[in-house]
Amino acid sequence: xxxxxxxxxxxxxxxxxxxxxxxxxxGRLLLPGLARLIGSGRAAGLKLAGAGAPGYSQExxxxxxxxxxxxxxxxxxxxxxxxxxxxxxxxxxxxxxVTKPQELAQLxxxxxxxxAVYFALPPAVSQRACEVLEPGQLPETxxxxxxxxxxxxxxxxxxxxxxLIRLVPEENIHRVDHFLGKxxxxxxxxxxxxxxxxxxxxxxxxxxxxxxxxDEELAxxxxxxxxxxxxxxxxxxxxxxxxxxxxxxxxxxxxxGERDVRDHLGSVLRATALAGDPRTSTRRARYxxxxxxxxxxxxxxxxxxxxxxxxxxxxxxxTLNINNSRWAGxxxxxxxxxxxxxxxxxxxxxxxxxxxxxxGFKGTDSxxxxxxxxxxxTLSLDLDVNGPGDLYTLDRVTMAAELNSPDLLPYGExxxxxxxxxxxxxxxxxxxxxxxxIVDPILTAWADDEVPLDEYPAGGNGPEDWPTNCTLNQ
Numbered sequence: 001x002x003x004x005x006x007x008x009x010x011x012x013x014x015x016x017x018x019x020x021x022x023x024x025x026x027g028r029l030l031l032p033g034l035a036r037l038i039g040s041g042r043a044a045g046l047k048l049a050g051a052g053a054p055g056y057s058q059e060x061x062x063x064x065x066x067x068x069x070x071x072x073x074x075x076x077x078x079x080x081x082x083x084x085x086x087x088x089x090x091x092x093x094x095x096x097x098v099t100k101p102q103e104l105a106q107l108x109x110x111x112x113x114x115x116a117v118y119f120a121l122p123p124a125v126s127q128r129a130c131e132v133l134e135p136g137q138l139p140e141t142x143x144x145x146x147x148x149x150x151x152x153x154x155x156x157x158x159x160x161x162x163x164l165i166r167l168v169p170e171e172n173i174h175r176v177d178h179f180l181g182k183x184x185x186x187x188x189x190x191x192x193x194x195x196x197x198x199x200x201x202x203x204x205x206x207x208x209x210x211x212x213x214x215d216e217e218l219a220x221x222x223x224x225x226x227x228x229x230x231x232x233x234x235x236x237x238x239x240x241x242x243x244x245x246x247x248x249x250x251x252x253x254x255x256x257g258e259r260d261v262r263d264h265l266g267s268v269l270r271a272t273a274l275a276g277d278p279r280t281s282t283r284r285a286r287y288x289x290x291x292x293x294x295x296x297x298x299x300x301x302x303x304x305x306x307x308x309x310x311x312x313x314x315x316x317x318x319t320l321n322i323n324n325s326r327w328a329g330x331x332x333x334x335x336x337x338x339x340x341x342x343x344x345x346x347x348x349x350x351x352x353x354x355x356x357x358x359x360g361f362k363g364t365d366s367x368x369x370x371x372x373x374x375x376x377x378t379l380s381l382d383l384d385v386n387g388p389g390d391l392y393t394l395d396r397v398t399m400a401a402e403l404n405s406p407d408l409l410p411y412g413e414x415x416x417x418x419x420x421x422x423x424x425x426x427x428x429x430x431x432x433x434x435x436x437x438i439v440d441p442i443l444t445a446w447a448d449d450e451v452p453l454d455e456y457p458a459g460g461n462g463p464e465d466w467p468t469n470c471t472l473n474q
Contacts, residue, residue, distance in 0.1 A: 012421035013116045013143060014047060017108065019098055019129070020120035021050030021061055025147070029178070030120055031068040033411025038069070038083050039076030040407065043419055048087050049111055051096040061093035098129035105137035114141035116174075116418050122226070123149055127156075130163045138167055145174045145418055148239045149230060150427065153443065154436035161429040174418050174426040179240035179374075183406040183413070185425065187377050188247045189256070191403075198370070201351065202249070204330045208352045208367065210248060211468070212241050214336040214374070215344040219287070219297045219458060220314075224305030232316035233284070233446075236336035238439045242269065243427065244374075245332055248347060249322055258424035262431065268322060269434045275321040275331060278445035283454065283466060284313035287339040290458030297339055297458035311446075311453050314338045315462055318442060335468050339458035347372045363387075363394035377403035 016034070018026055037043050050061045069084040076084060098104050098121070108115050119126040126146060144164060151157030164173050193199055201207070214236050220227060227235060246265040253260035275281045289299045301308040315337030322332065349370040357365055369382040380400040387395030406413055417425045427435075445451055454463040461469045 013114050013419045014045070015049055015111045015113065015115045016046060016118060016415070016419070017049045017051060017111060017115055018118045018120055019051050019096070019104075019126075021052040021064075021093060022056040023052075023120055025120045026050075027064060027068075029409075029411045030118065030415075031065065032072070033409040033413075034415055035068045035072035035084060036075070036407075036409050037412040037415055037419075038087055039072045039080035041077045041080045041083070042416060044079070044083055046083075046087065046419065047112060048091045049107075050091065050093045051098075051107060052093070053097065054095050056093065056095070058093040062088070062091060065091045098125065099132060101132045101134075102137075104129060105133060108138055108142060113139050114143065114421075115139070116143040116145055118145040118418075119147060121147075123147070123152070127160055127163070130160070130167065133167055135166050140168070141172075142168055143172045143174060143418060143421070144168055145176060147176055149234055150175050150239075150432045151436060152234070154433055154440050157433045157436045161433065165429070170429055171423055173429065174414075174423055175429070175432055176414050177239055177243055177425070177427050178410040178414050180243055180425050183404045184374060184377055185247060186256070187379075187403045188244075188372065189261075191372070191379065192248070193252045199252075202349075203326050204328055206351055207327075207330055208350045209331045209333065210245075210350070211333045211335070211348045212244055212248075213344045213346055213348070213468070214241060215340040215342065215461075216336075216338050217293050217340060217343050219292055219339040220300065220303045220306070222304075224303055228306050228310060228312050231312040232314055232336045232338065233318070233439060233442060237316055237318060237334050238435050239427075241334045241336060242272075242435045242438065244347060245269075245272070245320070245334065246431075248349075248372075249327055249332075251326070256424075258422060261424060262428045266428060266431045266434065268324070269431055269438070271324045271327075272320055272322050272332075272434075272438055274438065274441055275319045278442050279450050281319040282442050282445070282451055283315075283317040283463075284446060284451055285315040285337070285454035285456050285463050285466075286312065287314050287458045287460075288455050290339070290460060292339045292341070292459040300339075311449075313446070313453065315340070315456065317466065317468060318439075320438070333468065337462065340456075341459045341461050345374045346378075347374075360392055361394055362390070362392050364396065365394055366396060376405060379403055 018030060020026055066088040069088045073081050073084055094107055096103055096107060108117060151160050192202060246269050250264040250268040253264045287300050290297055300306060300314055317335040320332040351368040353367060366384060371380045380398050382398050384394045385397050387393060414425060456462045
């Protein structure tokens with residue numbers, strides 16, 4: 001299953017302005033993703049501008065951009081190499097305090113438009129930068145690109161949405177979820193809606209449960225400044241995993257246009273809620289000292305920059321229900337965490353047992369399972385068949401395939417959508433608020449210590465009594 005992107009697609013945006021030019025996000029993810037995109041020839045003529053606080057310089061910014069473009073050159077097209085050289089040669093840097101009135105607006109108006117303003121900044125700084133902007137200060141073609149987390153709860157998300165909509169129309173606001181690369185999104189939609197074998201089976205009549213896991217081997221990795229104020233629930237479940245849940249459970253849209261896709265995604269998330277009380281439907285834990293990926297990992301509470309009193313979880317699990325006729329009664333289990341012994345990044349659809357298994361079969365009658373892997377995107381189907389030898393004995397077989405692997409990095413796919421003015425891969429404002437509505441009761445219960453903070457050693461699979469540990473090798 002392969003999704004092809006028009007290699008000659010025209011970009012709508014003429015200048016990409018990155019706020020937070022000296023930051024880790026810009027250097028580690030944004031610039032490499034942009035360089036690969038430029039090198040592919042799909043963003044011809046784009047200009048790049050950086051802005052940041054005093055202490056950084058034009059020279060350092062140019063060096064950073066040049067090094068990234070040089071790294072991308074070996075895989076670039078002939079046209080792409082020329083575009084990379086032009087991008088690096090003409091990029092500009094401006095010292096800027098985005099929280100001061102007038103400064104950001106003046107910079108945007110001085111650049112060739114349409115301009116996409118990428119807020120590669122801490123969420124609180126991004127919000128303050130938007131609050132000091134006034135209606136009419138930005139050209140009407142300006143795009144605002146916001147990183148997650150979009151707010152810290154439903155109320156703050158609503159307030160931020162009201163702030164942004166004063167400045168530009170909704171279609172010009174891109175709330176980035178790099179987890180939703182175009183390949184991942186369309187692989188799921190194609191799998192669900194283009195196969196007669198699967199399309200009618202995605203209902204409560206046939207599905208017993210759906211689990212979405214994102215277990216990472218990586219620990220904190222010097223990200224305490226962000227992660228300790230977020231935790232696994234806000235960092236992964238509230239954003240990425242709820243979006244995947246929506247794609248797996250939404251009804252078929254009429255078209256793959258952004259309006260149809262995002263309308264259906266929003267509809268199913270509006271029907272989603274916690275399955276009962278947070279004390280029985282959620283779990284949280286934090287890693288202690290251990291060994292992960294062959295190296296020692298200190299106790300999370302002793303990591304540099306961590307405030308132990310915050311009780312930030314590094315592993316979170318929630319059980320949700322979707323209250324509509326298609327999915328009534330099906331549990332949806334979402335789990336994400338860090339410093340775990342086995343990377344597990346997949347959605348597992350477990351189907352109900354057959355209504356009758358003829359007497360006489362032996363062996364293990366296991367549920368049929370469909371597994372969708374994320375990064376790389378893979379597909380496997382676990383089935384029971386008659387194996388060699390005894391014809392009456394059931395054996396387990398797995399049919400596997402690799403799905404579309406995009407040639408762009410995740411942030412390159414996101415930026416292509418931004419630069420071409422296509423918001424399909426961005427999170428719409430109402431959907432962002434719904435995702436916070438779903439997790440707000442959990443955050444409140446955890447803040448009140450209604451749910452215990454369990455522990456697990458780094459490099460383990462999580463607390464021993466968590467049922468999701470049992471599915472690791474199934």
